[in-house]
Amino acid sequence: MDAARALADLTEISSEIEAAVLLDEAGAVVASTPDDAERAGRIAVGARRLLERAREAGGREGEEPRRLEAGTGAGSVFVLRREGRTLVATTGRTPTAGLVFYDLERCLQSLEEAPKPKPKRRRAPKKQADGAA
């Protein structure tokens, strides 16, 4: 599935997610919703810093977490990493963390399940008319 479509579906399915940004392995923005490049860039920078800080704070010898939830009281930030992709989402103040992560997992899964292009069918050679040649 197209990344922009997947994020649009995500915010449509989950009433708790307010904004979502998909990052590639290098941390660059692939898609975001709402479609605001400046805001997506700021969220991407913040998410990268969040993951860097989590490496130190987690106490697991610098291992980066696969999932991160940071609640502020005014809202929450969720980060999910999978297969080189990172999905960041923001919610309101009382999200259901399990449901949010479930929706984020499904979103990333839908990107991995993108159908491969079907091989072109080869046309059978034209039969020559009986009277020809």
Next chain:
Amino acid sequence: MARRRLLAALLLAGSLAGPVLYRRGAAARGRRVELTYEDGAVVTLPAGSPGAAALTALAEEILRA
């Protein structure tokens, strides 16, 4: 008369303080940082710890973005 006034003042103070205290409590409950690793291990950073405070501050920046 004075008793009534005192009671009214206490009721008024209570009705004003109640929502404020409730909101503060809800905000405190919402402050949490949880990390989950590849092996399924979950690390919850205690509220008020330096790690949690740093991550919460970064999350606030993201929410303001």
